[in-house]
Amino acid sequence: MASYSGDFNRMQEEALARLREMQKRSRTAVNTPPPPPPSPPPQPHRQGGGQVASPPPKPLFSDFKIDSERALILLMLFVLYKNKADIKLLLALGYLLM
Numbered sequence: 001m002a003s004y005s006g007d008f009n010r011m012q013e014e015a016l017a018r019l020r021e022m023q024k025r026s027r028t029a030v031n032t033p034p035p036p037p038p039s040p041p042p043q044p045h046r047q048g049g050g051q052v053a054s055p056p057p058k059p060l061f062s063d064f065k066i067d068s069e070r071a072l073i074l075l076m077l078f079v080l081y082k083n084k085a086d087i088k089l090l091l092a093l094g095y096l097l098m
Contacts, residue, residue, distance in 0.1 A: 070097060073093055073096055073097055074097070076093060077090060077093050077094065080093070
């Protein structure tokens, strides 16, 4: 029984040491200066004739106003339809697109 209380006291002291170390780390993290502000965006690169380089091409389906969630639902609809899923499930996913 004496070894149990010795082990308990040792574990308690180790826990207190870890607690003090975490508190010391949190104090130093709070007292650190904030990171520098982000740099301004780069200026457009001018080509040999003084002309501004053309902007990058637009994404393929940018005119359709489809966000990532709708695209995922459409993909799920397609896969489930090809696998002959229940019509109620397909209608429910279609409802989510509205």
